[in-house]
Amino acid sequence: MYYIGIDLGGTNVHAGVVNEKGELLGQAEVSTPRGTEAVVEAIAQAGELSAQRAGISLRDVRSVGLASAGSIDPAEGMVLHAWNLGLDHVPLARMVSERMELPTLIENDANAAALGEFVAGAGRGYRSLAAVTLGTGVGCGAVLDGKLFTGFNYAGMEAGHMVIHRGGRSCTCGRRGCWEAYASATGLIRSVREAMAGHGDSALWHFAPTPEAVNGKTVFYAVETGDPTAREVLDGYLGDLACGIVNLINILQPEVLCIGGGISRQGEKLLAPLREVLDREEFTRDSPRRTRLCVARLRGEAGIIGAALVPEYR
Template identity: 75%
Template structure:
C-alpha cells in the first residue's frame, strides 16, 4: 500500500511515493509554474515521475496528499490564497484528482511537515508532537494523541502569530510583536542588520560585508569569535525563540517538540540554551515526564511524507 505526497513550494513542486510507515520509495521535483492549471499539471507530472522512479504504477496509489502554503480550505480542497504560487480560490485537490484519477486531499504545509516528523522523524515513537519550522516565517504544526490538530476551521497552530512582545515589531499578519517577527530567519536577519548598523567595528561585518549579505548564520558565526554585538543578537534571538517554545510546551505538553528550518542547523548552539530556559520556565519543570526538545530529522522530506499520509491521520 502506498500514497502520493506533494509539497508545493514557491520554487519547486516536490513529489514522493510513500508507504504506510512513512518511508519514501521514490521522489521527484521540478520548478513551480504560475497559475492554477499549470500548477495542477506540474503536480500530476511530478507524481507520475516519482512513481516511475519508485517502480510503481501511480494509478495504484491510495490517494494524493497536497501540502500547500497560504490560506487553504481542506474541507473543500481549495487553495484560497497562495500568492507565491499564483493561486486564488483554486479547487486544486479536485483538479489534481481529475488529472490522476485518484482521491486527493489538501493540507497546510506546516501541518503536513509536523505529520511527517511524527510518523517518520523526530516523533516516530511518540504519541504527540509539536513541530516548529524557522524559515521566512515561523511555521508550526501539532499531532496530538495520534491525530493531526488543525482546529475546527483548519486554521489552528498559527503559532508564529502569538504575540511575545506587546506593541513590538510589526508582523505581516497586521499585529505587533508576533513571535514570527522575532524568531523567524527574517527576524534574525533584521536584528543582525540593526546590530551591524549600530556597531560598525563588529565582527559581523567580517561574515557579511554588506547588509544584503546577512543570512541566518551570520550572527551565530560572528558570536563564535566572541564578538559582543553578535553575542547580544544571538542571546536575544534565543530568548525570543525560547519564549514561544515554552508557551507551546505549556499549552500542549507534547512528548516531543522538534525544531526545523534553516536556523535549526545551528544544532546544540541553538537548542542547549533553550533547554536551559525550559528548565527555568516550563510549568512542569519539576515533573517526572517532560517534553523532549530536539532537532527535526526529515528536512525537506517532511512535507512530502506528511502530505502523503494526511488521509490516514486526519
C-alpha cells in the first residue's frame, strides 16, 4: 500500500509517494501559487506527478497527508492561518480530498518532520524520539512509544514556546522569554547583530559587513578566528539551546533527540558543547540509559515521509 505526503511550503509544494516502511518511491515539486483554489490544484498536480514517477496508480494510494506551517486544526482538516501561503480559515483537507478523490488529512510541519525522522531517519529502530528543528522558529515534535504525540488539541509539542528567560525577549506568541526567541536561527542572528552593534572591532564584521548580511553561519566562522565577542555570543546561544534540550529530555526521556535545520549542519561543533551541558545537568546523567543526541538524518524529505504516514501513527 502507498501513501502520498505533501510538504506545503511558502516557496514550493513538495510531494512524494511513500510505502509503509517510509521509503520514498517518487517525488515531485511545483512552485507554490497564491490563492486557495490554486494551492489545491498545485497539491493535486504534485501528488499525481509523484505517483506517476513512482510508477503507481492513484487507485493504490491509501491516503494523502499534508504537512503545513502556520496554525493548523488537524481535527477539522483546517488551515487556520498560514500567512506565508495566503491561507485563512481554509478547509484544505476536504478540498484536496474532493479534488484527488482520496482520504486526506493535515498535520503541522514540525510533527510531520518528527514522524519522518522516527520512521526513516535518526529514530529508525527506536521506540521514541523528539525532534527539534532550528529555523525561523524552533519546531518540535515527538513520537512516544511508537505514537505521534500531539496533545488532545494537536498543539502538544509547541516546546519552542516554553519560557527559558522569564521576562526576556518578546516572542511572536505573545509571551516573553520563549526558547524560540533565543535558540532559533532568527534568535541567533538577532544576538549576533546586538553584539556587532556594541563591538565595532569584532571579527563578526569581517564575515558580515552589514547587520543585514548576518546569517546562521556568521558566528561559527568568526569563532574560528578566536574573536572573543563571537565566542561570547556562541556560548550564550549554546547555553540557551542546551537549556531547552535538557528540559525536553527531563520531561519526555526520548531514546533519541535529533536536531535539524540549517544550524544542525555544524554537526559536532554544535553537539559536543550541548553534550557537556547534558552530562552536567540532565536528570538521568548517571543512568546507564541516556537519550542519544544527534543531528537529524533527513532534510526536506522528513516532512513528506511523516505527513504521508500520519494515519499509521496517530
